[in-house]
Amino acid sequence: MPHHLKGRTSIQGSSLTRWFFVGPAMLVVICLLIYPLCTTVLYSFTDKTMIRADFNFTGFENYTRILTDPDFWSSFANSLVWTIFGVLGQLAIGFTGALCLNRIKSPVMRNVFRITAIIPWAFPSIATAMVWKWLLNGIYGFVPVSLRNLGITEGLAQFFSTPELVMPTLIFINIWFGFPLIMVNVYAALQTIPQDQYEAAQIDGASAWQSFIHVTVPHIRTVVGLLVVMRTVWIFNNFDLIYMITGGGPAGASSTMPIYIYDTGWTGRMVGRASTASVLLLLFLVILCVLYFRVITRWEKEDDK
Template sequence: MTALRSLAGFLDRHLAILFLIPGGLCLALVTAYPFVFNLWASLTDLNLMYPGAMFVGLENYTKTIFDPELWHSAKNSLVWTISSVLGQLLLGLIGALALEQTRKGREPFRLILVVPWAFPAIVLAYSWRFLLDAVYGVTNHLLMLVGLIDAPVPWLTTPDYAMPIMVLINIWFGFPFMLVSILAALTMIPAQLYESARMDGAGYWQELRHITLPLIMPVLRSLVILRTIFVFNNFDFIFLTTGGGPVDATTTLPVYAFQVGWQRYDLGRMASVSVVMMLILGLLLATYVYALRKVRAPQ
């Protein structure tokens, strides 16, 4: 009886942990196996053209690091990620603040603004390819009607335009996530704080600086980190829209890894590229966290 009581007491004290163990094991297997396999593959000459794999040490990393394409793709990834995340954050913040002030029709507006987030990437990619097409695209037609351009512009096949256009499309696609998250944070701010501030003579901008932004700053920090991870690793949207072109103008690190592994069949080098990607993303996130910790809520 004593043993049974001890067992029952142990189970009662640790029941939550026992329920979490199966899920934790599954998650560990799903994440650990690909990670370990990728590390192993990056140290071999694994290739789709012939069976087997031989250990080559750091040879793949040497080829990758000294490949100019890698650093060109890394630069594109940083431009793509930082510009997209900042644009999404700014637009999402402005939209959330505007909706928070809206008293009538807030729900329809919120639904309309979330529409871009609801569609799959392939639908959005091919829709924008059609809209921006130099021959059939309605964008060129409208711009010529208002006199902004004299002739159709091949937006997605011109190196100088391709990346800025892709960033703008990504901002349009991703800002609803920021908007909904920030709007949820705004609704959690006690109304009494604003009432007290107004009694002391504070205006809208003073409320925004001293109440709103400080209280939603933790949410903004989390959004920046989460969206940075998502945008940096995004592959499908760029690949479906431009394929990394023209002339590698929109080739980011995920697209470059795909080209190395599935177009050149060099899986070993593709694995090394993915490890380098992880290191670059970790460095970028560490910089973000350091910078965001230095940001003090306005007083």
């Protein structure tokens, strides 16, 4: 290889060639993400419905309606609970799982554990919903019947119809589904830490905890940070699980923002108002991500030093 070509990764191409390569994907982004975003913002200021094609501009009426709707705020609160506990739970289980996996000496066992633990990740949302509904079914479900037979509960626990139990149950299912992604990615990041750094820390007399704080954490925090942002956005926007398991019930006890948007736009046919709620949701996520990214970018800069 000629020396001057080493280390270069980009090349000059005519603008036509460039667009041949990135054009189709750009078209996807413009037509399927940017255009719908613009229409949503537009609709959010109108009285558009699912039934009629024409609509009128109503200014900020939708916004004042939504922001004074108690259902909106209770959905928002549920979304926060759903997201915060979902992310923390997935992170706690996934992270500890990865640390343990990293300690398993036998490569065979390590693979067995890793492959078995990623199974929930492969579950389609419909199968996740169905199997958990069946496991937790209030009459014949394996879990409630076992709990009663073991004497832990007196009657059959009603996980989905008890308002106090429904959110914790959904969050548990969400953690079950999501921890493997964190585990696999954190484990991959742990593998990139040079072993000699641990040896050096040990020679310096560092305890296991100290080498965790001073060697492990700095190496993997960027990856963990990105995972947290990714999961936050994904869980916040997740519609399938709650829709299929409880539909937001009982009596709105598990309704999150996407469920609220669905109820307004599809069941209630009020496209304008659903769009307003979507815009508010998106704004919230944008602010959240800007804050997250500020921290991650600082870490990245520190890593580069």
